[in-house]
Amino acid sequence: MAEAAESPGDPGTASPRPLMRDLKAVGKKFMHVLYPRRSNTLLRDWDLWGPLILCVTLALMLQKGSVDNEKDGGPQFAEVFVIVWFGAVTITLNSKLLGGNISFFQSLCVLGYCILPLTVAMLICRLVLLAEAGPVNFMVRLFVVIVMFAWSVVASTAFLADSQPPNRKVLAVYPVFLFYFIISWMILTFTPE
Amino acid sequence: MLQQDSNDDTEDVSLFDAEEETTNRQKKPKIRHPVASFFHLFFRVSALVVYLLCELLSSSFIACMVTIILLLSCDFWAVKNVTGRLMVGLRWWNHIDEDGKSHWVFESRKASSQENKNISEAEARIFWLGLIACPVLWVIFAFSALFSFRVKWLAVVIMGVVLQGANLYGYIRCKVGSRKNLTSMATSYLGKQFLKQNTGDDQTS
Numbered sequence: 001m002a003e004a005a006e007s008p009g010d011p012g013t014a015s016p017r018p019l020m021r022d023l024k025a026v027g028k029k030f031m032h033v034l035y036p037r038r039s040n041t042l043l044r045d046w047d048l049w050g051p052l053i054l055c056v057t058l059a060l061m062l063q064k065g066s067v068d069n070e071k072d073g074g075p076q077f078a079e080v081f082v083i084v085w086f087g088a089v090t091i092t093l094n095s096k097l098l099g100g101n102i103s104f105f106q107s108l109c110v111l112g113y114c115i116l117p118l119t120v121a122m123l124i125c126r127l128v129l130l131a132e133a134g135p136v137n138f139m140v141r142l143f144v145v146i147v148m149f150a151w152s153v154v155a156s157t158a159f160l161a162d163s164q165p166p167n168r169k170v171l172a173v174y175p176v177f178l179f180y181f182i183i184s185w186m187i188l189t190f191t192p193e
Numbered sequence: 194m195l196q197q198d199s200n201d202d203t204e205d206v207s208l209f210d211a212e213e214e215t216t217n218r219q220k221k222p223k224i225r226h227p228v229a230s231f232f233h234l235f236f237r238v239s240a241l242v243v244y245l246l247c248e249l250l251s252s253s254f255i256a257c258m259v260t261i262i263l264l265l266s267c268d269f270w271a272v273k274n275v276t277g278r279l280m281v282g283l284r285w286w287n288h289i290d291e292d293g294k295s296h297w298v299f300e301s302r303k304a305s306s307q308e309n310k311n312i313s314e315a316e317a318r319i320f321w322l323g324l325i326a327c328p329v330l331w332v333i334f335a336f337s338a339l340f341s342f343r344v345k346w347l348a349v350v351i352m353g354v355v356l357q358g359a360n361l362y363g364y365i366r367c368k369v370g371s372r373k374n375l376t377s378m379a380t381s382y383l384g385k386q387f388l389k390q391n392t393g394d395d396q397t398s
Binding site for chain 1: 229254255258259262266270274275278279287289293294295345347348349
């Protein structure tokens with residue numbers, strides 16, 4: 001379920017699926033998100049490993065306080081997980097109800113992989129926060145988050161908008177906008193105590 | 194011999210394959226893939242153990258959660274892509290065709306007596322035992338987390354239920370065949386039994 005397609009080169013049902021092929025497929029999809037162009041790769045060979053890795057990374061980076069603390073960020077970790085997956089599922093359901101011809105897991109795949117720019121933004125923000133706090137600090141982070149947010153939205157609509165009839169494109173795209181906005185908001189308002 | 198194309202009529206996999214196989218060929222009680230069998234159980238059982246012993250093992254909730262997520266992911270990939278194929282000769286996946294429609298494909302390797310890659314009984318038993326017992330335990334943990342209000346664990350427990358439940362569902366569908374659903378298989382089996390009984394009665398009376 002987490003990944004699609006057996007290629008015709010497989011020797012048969014007895015042979016195990018090669019791990020390297022799956023890892024390379026995940027890497028290739030990350031590249032496709034970073035340089036979005038009209039291609040079918042994310043859609044045809046979907047897998048959910050990339051979204052899982054990104055979600056865990058994002059949740060780990062959004063932790064407040066030290067890791068050894070007794071009251072460490074358990075709820076925040078689960079919160080990020082729930083927001084990402086529940087949000088992605090909701091958008092997918094919305095898109096299907098509007099008559100889109102994309103399958104459930106394909107849509108989850110695209111939305112999950114397009115979190116990559118925002119994860120990079122989180123990384124940059126954490127580095128910037130090591131410097132002294134102040135308005136300059138905030139402006140830099142704001143700029144980075146806005147750029148990455150726009151990148152995420154553009155990347156995901158490049159894949160998702162095609163699956164909708166023309167008069168419904170905006171209806172299908174605005175929840176995506178909202179989804180990445182919420183994640184960007186969480187990233188921007190993050191302060192390590 | 195191997196059914197690769199799901200568009201053809203898939204091979205009927207009778208529910209009682211195991212009985213027919215043992216009469217047709219020599220019993221193979223040995224475990225033919227010890228590494229696969231070990232890992233099939235290792236990831237699942239470790240995830241359960243870490244979940245149960247998290248308070249003792251580490252004071253960090255995050256570390257436990259990430260470890261369990263990692264183990265569940267490895268287990269999902271290993272069971273879906275490696276152990277199912279090696280131990281019981283079943284495989285399932287999703288295929289997106291040219292029109293963008295998604296198909297779920299469930300295949301099983303046709304057993305033939307000349308083929309020396311036969312399914313060993315011990316491996317099949319280990320496989321199905323691990324496959325069925327663990328999701329059931331995760332479901333029990335889900336209810337216990339819900340009712341004892343340890344809600345912060347709920348995300349991880351639900352992930353366990355979903356991932357292991359998906360493998361269980363996939364392999365059960367492989368086993369009973371992808372075209373027939375369970376009710377039609379049960380009906381046809383009962384129908385056959387009924388006919389057998391009636392013709393048997395006619396012969397004896």
